[in-house]
Amino acid sequence: MFQVIASTIPGFAKRTTHSTRSFASLRTRESRPPVAASAQQQVLRASDARTYTDRSTTVVRSASLKKAVVKVSLPPPPAGKVYEVWLQHPDGHMVKAGLIPDVSRARDGVLLDGDAATAIGAGITVEPAGGSNSPTSVPVALVTFS
Numbered sequence: 001m002f003q004v005i006a007s008t009i010p011g012f013a014k015r016t017t018h019s020t021r022s023f024a025s026l027r028t029r030e031s032r033p034p035v036a037a038s039a040q041q042q043v044l045r046a047s048d049a050r051t052y053t054d055r056s057t058t059v060v061r062s063a064s065l066k067k068a069v070v071k072v073s074l075p076p077p078p079a080g081k082v083y084e085v086w087l088q089h090p091d092g093h094m095v096k097a098g099l100i101p102d103v104s105r106a107r108d109g110v111l112l113d114g115d116a117a118t119a120i121g122a123g124i125t126v127e128p129a130g131g132s133n134s135p136t137s138v139p140v141a142l143v144t145f146s
Contacts, residue, residue, distance in 0.1 A: 042062075055141070066117040069112065080129050098113050
């Protein structure tokens with residue numbers, strides 16, 4: 001805090017108190033560093049990002065980042081169930097890549113786990129709440145990376 005004494009009427013001094021915090025906040029608004037992009041945003045903005053689609057599913061993959069983002073337009077899963085995403089490797093093996101607990105949020109994208117650089121596709125299945133170690137149902141969506 002600092003005080004400013006200003007003379008508004010001859011012989012009368014007015015004392016005003018100002019907060020240094022208000023001036024400091026003005027400086028920080030102008031000089032704030034840019035906010036770092038989330039991992040999801042980095043994939044979506046990557047120079048090598050490629051988009052692959054199915055009727056209800058879009059996958060954006062960056063091979064250089066080894067990551068992918070899935071966007072879905074699916075109805076909510078049945079009670080006690082969850083959508084699970086799988087990455088398919090060249091040998092056909094499906095590897096867990098994440099759960100979609102809230103389909104309304106998945107419309108904006110969900111960052112997948114695992115190495116998407118070597119995957120040849122992605123699939124989504126309906127699994128018991130908490131997910132499974134391997135797919136237990138027929139895929140509701142399949143996206144090929146080609």
